[in-house]
Amino acid sequence: MDIVALLVILVVLAAVVALVSAPLRGRAAQRVRADAEDRVAELEARKEAKYRELRDAEMDLRTGKLSQEDHRVLDRQLRAEAVEILKALDDARG
Amino acid sequence: MATVGRALLILALVVALYGVAASIYGAVRGRDEWIASGRRSVYAIAALVTGAFAILEIAFLRSDFSFATVASHSSTTTPTFYKGAAAWSSQEGSLLLWLWLLSLWSSLVLFATRNQLRRVAPYATAVLLGFAAFFAALLVFKETPFELRAVAPAEGNGLNPLLRHPSMMIHPPMLYSGYTLFTIPFAFAVGALITRQVGAADWIRATRRFALGAWLFLGIGILLGARWSYAELGWGGYWAWDPVENASLLPWLTGTAFIHSIMIQEKRGMLKIWNVSLILATGVLAILGTFLVRSGILDSIHAFGASTLGIPFVTLIGVLIAASIGLVVLRRSELRSENRLDSLLSREAIFLLNNLVLVAMAFVVFWGTFWPLIAEALTGTRRALGPPWFDKYTVPLAIVLVLLSGIGPVIAWRKATASNARRNFLLPAVAALALGAVLAAMGAAERPLALAMFVCGAFVVVSVGQEFWRGVGVRRAMTGENPLAALRSLVARNRRRYGGYLVHVGMALLFVGVAASTAFNDARDVRLAPGQSVRSGDYTFTYRQATSRISTRDGELEKISFGAVVDVSRDGRHVTTMRPERGYYPSRDVTGLGPVGRFFEGEATSEIGLDAGLRRDIWTAMTPDIRRLLPTIEQGDRVFAAAAGKLPAQLEGQALGAALKGIVDKYLSDRPQATFRVISSPLVTWIWIGSIVVFLGGLIALWPGPDAARRRVSARYAARVAEDLGRA
Amino acid sequence: MPPARKRRIRLVVALSAAVLLAGALVYTSLLSSNQAVTPSDLRSAKAGASYQLTGKVVAGSVRNTSSGVDFKVRDREGPTAVPVTYSGAVPDPFREGREVIVTVRKEGATFVGERDSLVTKCPSKFTEDATQRS
Numbered sequence: 001m002d003i004v005a006l007l008v009i010l011v012v013l014a015a016v017v018a019l020v021s022a023p024l025r026g027r028a029a030q031r032v033r034a035d036a037e038d039r040v041a042e043l044e045a046r047k048e049a050k051y052r053e054l055r056d057a058e059m060d061l062r063t064g065k066l067s068q069e070d071h072r073v074l075d076r077q078l079r080a081e082a083v084e085i086l087k088a089l090d091d092a093r094g
Numbered sequence: 095m096a097t098v099g100r101a102l103l104i105l106a107l108v109v110a111l112y113g114v115a116a117s118i119y120g121a122v123r124g125r126d127e128w129i130a131s132g133r134r135s136v137y138a139i140a141a142l143v144t145g146a147f148a149i150l151e152i153a154f155l156r157s158d159f160s161f162a163t164v165a166s167h168s169s170t171t172t173p174t175f176y177k178g179a180a181a182w183s184s185q186e187g188s189l190l191l192w193l194w195l196l197s198l199w200s201s202l203v204l205f206a207t208r209n210q211l212r213r214v215a216p217y218a219t220a221v222l223l224g225f226a227a228f229f230a231a232l233l234v235f236k237e238t239p240f241e242l243r244a245v246a247p248a249e250g251n252g253l254n255p256l257l258r259h260p261s262m263m264i265h266p267p268m269l270y271s272g273y274t275l276f277t278i279p280f281a282f283a284v285g286a287l288i289t290r291q292v293g294a295a296d297w298i299r300a301t302r303r304f305a306l307g308a309w310l311f312l313g314i315g316i317l318l319g320a321r322w323s324y325a326e327l328g329w330g331g332y333w334a335w336d337p338v339e340n341a342s343l344l345p346w347l348t349g350t351a352f353i354h355s356i357m358i359q360e361k362r363g364m365l366k367i368w369n370v371s372l373i374l375a376t377g378v379l380a381i382l383g384t385f386l387v388r389s390g391i392l393d394s395i396h397a398f399g400a401s402t403l404g405i406p407f408v409t410l411i412g413v414l415i416a417a418s419i420g421l422v423v424l425r426r427s428e429l430r431s432e433n434r435l436d437s438l439l440s441r442e443a444i445f446l447l448n449n450l451v452l453v454a455m456a457f458v459v460f461w462g463t464f465w466p467l468i469a470e471a472l473t474g475t476r477r478a479l480g481p482p483w484f485d486k487y488t489v490p491l492a493i494v495l496v497l498l499s500g501i502g503p504v505i506a507w508r509k510a511t512a513s514n515a516r517r518n519f520l521l522p523a524v525a526a527l528a529l530g531a532v533l534a535a536m537g538a539a540e541r542p543l544a545l546a547m548f549v550c551g552a553f554v555v556v557s558v559g560q561e562f563w564r565g566v567g568v569r570r571a572m573t574g575e576n577p578l579a580a581l582r583s584l585v586a587r588n589r590r591r592y593g594g595y596l597v598h599v600g601m602a603l604l605f606v607g608v609a610a611s612t613a614f615n616d617a618r619d620v621r622l623a624p625g626q627s628v629r630s631g632d633y634t635f636t637y638r639q640a641t642s643r644i645s646t647r648d649g650e651l652e653k654i655s656f657g658a659v660v661d662v663s664r665d666g667r668h669v670t671t672m673r674p675e676r677g678y679y680p681s682r683d684v685t686g687l688g689p690v691g692r693f694f695e696g697e698a699t700s701e702i703g704l705d706a707g708l709r710r711d712i713w714t715a716m717t718p719d720i721r722r723l724l725p726t727i728e729q730g731d732r733v734f735a736a737a738a739g740k741l742p743a744q745l746e747g748q749a750l751g752a753a754l755k756g757i758v759d760k761y762l763s764d765r766p767q768a769t770f771r772v773i774s775s776p777l778v779t780w781i782w783i784g785s786i787v788v789f790l791g792g793l794i795a796l797w798p799g800p801d802a803a804r805r806r807v808s809a810r811y812a813a814r815v816a817e818d819l820g821r822a
Numbered sequence: 823m824p825p826a827r828k829r830r831i832r833l834v835v836a837l838s839a840a841v842l843l844a845g846a847l848v849y850t851s852l853l854s855s856n857q858a859v860t861p862s863d864l865r866s867a868k869a870g871a872s873y874q875l876t877g878k879v880v881a882g883s884v885r886n887t888s889s890g891v892d893f894k895v896r897d898r899e900g901p902t903a904v905p906v907t908y909s910g911a912v913p914d915p916f917r918e919g920r921e922v923i924v925t926v927r928k929e930g931a932t933f934v935g936e937r938d939s940l941v942t943k944c945p946s947k948f949t950e951d952a953t954q955r956s
Contacts, residue, residue: 002097009101012145016109016138023130038212042296045210049299049360059588062571063564064517065506074508256914256944328911329938336941394923394943434829450836454843465851466858476858478874480925480939483854487847619910619937621888700914717912721886769889771911 043089050082096161096240099149103233103240106142106193109135110227114220121216121289129216133204136219139226140197147181147194150239154181160246163187163239169252171647179263180253185388185403186239188266192384193229195267196222196274199304203278207300214297217285218278225277228410236403255653255679255699261322265315269342272312273380276345278304279352280377283370287421292370293428295360302356303796305373309349310792316342317785328700328715330617330773332781335484337392340463344456345379348372351452354445361507362442363432367422368449370429374418379456381411392466437509444502451495458487493546496605499598500554503561503591521560526553544613547605554602558595565592585794593795597788604784610777611711617773624765631774633669633712636661640718640766641673642758653677654693654754656718656761658768660703672703674716674770688731689738690753694720711778717769718761726757856925861895862902867928875906875926875933881918890935895922908935915942 057078061071113135120128150161154177159165167187168180182191200222207215233239257263279301286292319339320332333339352372358365385407386392422429435442461468462479469477504518530549538545562581565588569580585592616631627636641657657675661668681687681696703714730753734746741749856874859867867873875895880903883894890909896902898921906926916922925939 005095005097005101008098009105012102012142013105016105016142019138020109020112020131020134023127023134026127038210041210042294045296045299049295053361056588056591059565059568059591060506062568063561065504065510065514067511067514070506070509070511254944328914330911331938334941394941434825435832438832454840457844458847461847461851465855469851469855477851477855478858479851479855483850486850619889695917698914698917715911719886719888767888769911 039092040089043085043092047082047085047089050078050085054078054082095149095153096242099146099240100234100238102142102146102149103190103230103238106139106146106197107227107230107234109138109142110223110230113139113223114227117216117220117223121213121220129212129219132216132219132223133208135223136197136200136204136226139223139230140194140201143190143194143197143230146239147190150181150187150190151178154178157250158246159248159250160242161239162241162243165243165247165250167251167253169250171650171652172250172253173258175260176253176258176263182266183253183257184239186233186237186241188270188388189229189233189237190239191267192270192274193226193233195270196226196229196277199271199275199278200226203282203301203304211282211285211291211296211300213289214282214285214291217288218281221281221284222277225281228406232403232406236406255677255697256326259322259326261318262326265318265322268311268315268318270315270384272308272310272315272342273345273384275304275308275311276349276373276376276380278308279373280380283373283377284417284421287370287425290425290428292425293366293430295356295363298356298359298369302353303798305349305353305356306792306796309346309353310789310796312342312346312349313792314785314789316346317782321782324778325702325704326700328702328717328771330702330713330715330771330775335459335462335481337394337463338387340459341379341383341386344459344463345376345383347452347456347459348376348379351449351456352376355449358442358445364435364442365446366429366431367426371418371422372449372453374414374422378411378414378418381407381414385411392463439505439510439512439515441502441505441507441510444498444505448495448498448502451491451498455488455491455495458491459484489543489547492605493543493550496547496550496554496602499601500550500557503595503598504557518560519557522553522557525556526550538614541613544609547609551602551606551609554598558599561595562592586799589797589799590795593791593793593797596791596794598791600784600787600789600791602784603780603787607777607780607782607784611775611781615773615775617771617775619769619771621767621769623767628770628772630772631710632664633772633774634663635714635770635772636663637768637770640762640764640768641675642761644754644758645677651680651693651751651754653679653699654758655701656720656758657701658716658718658770660714660716660770662705662712670705670712672705672712672714673701674703674714675701676716676718677701688728689734689750690730690757691727693754694727706779708779710774710776713773713775715771719766719768720761722764722766723757723761726760730757860902861897861904862900864904864928864933865902867933869928869930872925872927872936873933874923875904876921876923877903878921879916879918884918891916893918895924905932906935907932908940910935910937910940913940913942915944916940917942 054075057066057071057074060066061068066074113132116128116135117132120126120130120132150163152158153161153164154168155174157164157168157170157177163184163186164180167184168177172180181187200219204215204219204222211218279298282297282301283292286297291297316339319342323334324330324332352369355365355369355372359369385403389404389407391404435446437443462484465479466476469475500522501519504522506514526549529552530545533539533545533548538548562584565584566577566580569575569584570577573580573583575583618628618630620628622628622637624637624639627634629635638659638661641655641659643655643657645652645655655675655677657673660672660674662670662672677699678694679696679698680693687695700715703712703716705712734750734753737746737749856872857863858874858876861875861877864873864875877895877897880894880896883892883903883905885892887907887909890907891912892905892907894903894905896904906924908924921943923939923941923943925936926933927936928934
């Protein structure tokens with residue numbers, strides 16, 4: 001094997017080891033994330049999805065797929081679900 | 095450099111194995127640093143395999159024939175674009191491409207979810223790394239792209255000329271992107287099952303775009319294959335229900351079902367077992383599709399001979415199936431539905447029906463594809479099914495599917511009232527049926543299935559058009575924008591919805607094109623002498639005269655083509671002139687074949703005469719009758735064999751060139767007969783137009799909305815909900 | 823009707839439909855499929871029956887006819903060969919030594935190929951055989 005190839009391989013090996021082991025050596029930009037932070041992110045995603053559902057329901061009403069009555073029921077239910085999520089968010093944020 | 099390439103792959107394998115262990119250890123022990131290390135393994139593999147792939151590409155582009163694979167699949171006369179693409183025309187190159195794409199998408203999803211799904215992501219990482227390890231192991235131990243030839247030949251074998259078509263070169267990367275992207279939601283589903291997180295839709299939300307992207311790429315790959323078959327091969331069709339075509343269709347069908355049914359889980363918490371099973375099946379089918387093309391277990395135009403990879407792949411697929419079933423059974427308590435189906439007249443019901451139809455289609459295709467093996471297992475004799483059997487089942491199912499795609503967007507969630515349904519469906523139904531009546535009167539009633547597809551297609555187009563119309567109306571009522579701006583902002587603010595609608599329209603157009611071109615085409619095989627004509631559909635094809643030419647590239651003979659000038663007319667008026675040809679590439683084997691004869695013994699390709707139009711395609715291919723040239727060729731062989739070595743090389747080359755020119759001229763002067771296949775086929779172009787619309791719709795649905803707009807919208811609802819919060 | 827009962831009925835209907843479809847599939851696949859054979863198998867072929875023949879095109883056996891091509895197909899490994907008459911467009915990759923799949927019917931001493939059923943397997947790119955031609 002020629003010397004250049006060998007050098008390249010060694011350099012690559014060193015780089016990979018450095019990259020992969022960085023968290024183990026405490027070198028990576030470690031944000032100590034508690035379980036709660038992760039929960040917050042999930043709840044945020046659910047909140048956004050719920051808002052999208054509210055918007056879609058309104059869109060359905062305006063384009064005639066839902067009657068006024070049906071939309072009122074659906075809207076109220078979705079808002080209640082959104083409130084639940086917001087409450088959970090408040091709790092998670094502590 | 096080949097050594098470096100090999101080392102990179104070995105390193106990738108080692109890192110993959112390490113990453114699996116680190117991810118699982120970190121997940122089990124709750125140690126973040128090990129999880130992070132596992133994630134970084136994926137990034138490292140992406141970098142390593144990119145390097146390996148780059149080395150291979152450079153070798154191809156430089157025509158470095160010391161690489162065995164470059165020598166086998168490329169040559170100095172191959173055009174640059176095809177040199178680059180030839181890298182994945184081989185077994186080892188295609189495996190490397192698969193691994194590369196897998197590592198890229200895996201890195202993308204893990205980077206995007208690095209702060210979410212903390213419990214699920216490590217297991218998903220382990221699964222993805224497991225796939226990476228499998229393919230890396232194949233590349234290291236079984237089929238390496240970095241094998242060297244002791245003596246580098248001066249010239250390579252060259253790329254099969256049939257593959258020298260842009261579609262054919264983009265087709266594998268598209269397909270593999272589809273397959274590898276489907277492994278992402280697969281991996282996250284497995285992770286969600288293991289960690290009992292599968293009840294919530296979080297794993298779906300995180301991987302939804304990847305599933306959609308997979309669906310899009312796989313679909314494009316399939317369509318490119320169909321387009322190539324139509325425009326390049328001499329049979330004039332675009333789909334043959336060939337086992338390998340079917341293998342790529344299977345995960346696409348289940349993937350389509352998946353991207354619809356996840357909407358139900360997101361909105362109503364239903365169909366959890368179904369969703370998870372679907373995506374697990376899709377992932378397995380993606381691996382199966384990858385395997386089938388290189389296995390040789392089924393007779394197919396793509397069956398590239400028996401291979402050594404059968405056992406590893408079958409083992410992997412077996413493990414995947416067993417693990418999937420095991421996980422679903424183990425976690426079935428987490429997969430209970432939160433809600434029930436309220437009414438059969440609801441979007442949930444339509445989506446469910448759509449899912450059932452798609453899964454039924456997948457089952458039909460699966461059964462028909464594997465029937466040879468099943469029959470052998472059941473009865474001892476191998477049996478094979480042809481296209482008519484597939485058509486018998488898939489056509490009615492496809493009609494139902496198109497119809498559902500027109501109903502789905504318009505019907506409400508949970509429960510649609512009858513009056514509401516009437517309001518939304520009246521116009522599309524009336525329009526579609528009216529069109530059906532008109533078409534029936536024009537003669538379409540002879541083919542009821544095609545007519546049904548036309549009616550359903552029209553239903554979809556009008557139904558979706560009505561949606562756009564109403565949406566624009568709503569938008570304008572809210573903001574007073576002009577129609578075009580309203581349309582733009584409507585779509586921009588509801589990308590998933592309107593992108594999806596566009597996809598439905600595209601699919602409807604595509605199926606209408608398929609129905610029309612299959613049911614109402616006119617194909618004939620005839621033998622004509624110059625001056626003779628044949629009629630196909632409304633068109634008359636006249637064989638005017640023969641053509642022949644020698645094509646050279648960089649001073650070397652590339653191919654010898656024999657063709658025809660064909661005039662097409664309709665009602666006496668000239669429509670177009672086509673020049674179909676058959677090209678003969680020289681064989682590289684100089685030993686077994688005669689010096690002149692070898693120019694006619696290599697690959698042959700057809701140049702199709704195609705006049706495409708919105709209403710119909712006119713298609714023709716020809717096979718020249720070169721029997722009368724054979725005596726001359728054989729004589730040439732004898733003369734040149736006898737003169738071998740007696741002339742200086744340059745003179746011999748010139749003499750050979752003159753001999754070939756003589757043969758080519760003789761073909762013209764003989765005024766030879768030729769065999770033609772002529773086809774006039776309506777609405778074929780709508781298949782390709784429909785595909786483009788599907789692609790655009792998919793892109794729109796995929797496109798992430800700008801953050802600012804999202805926040806603006808959210809703020810509005812946040813204010814409203816906050817009121818409730820205050821009240822609550 | 824109570825919702826639970828409605829759901830059960832729907833489930834039964836759906837399952838019955840699935841069973842029916844599956845049954846139809848199995849039945850028609852047995853009925854409409856052709857036996858997949860090699861040239862050796864065709865020694866006991868019945869006149870008028872259709873078979874899906876797989877094998878290699880015998881070198882030197884290809885004769886262009888006015889309507890298509892006549893050739894012989896032999897076992898992948900072995901010399902047993904059968905004659906095939908095929909009318910129609912011949913696929914581009916068709917050549918001697920290549921593996922083909924063709925649906926044939928026995929007529930007299932020869933086998934007549936069904937139109938458009940001739941498939942030539944793409945030259946092996948995924949095979950161990952390194953000696954590639956062109």
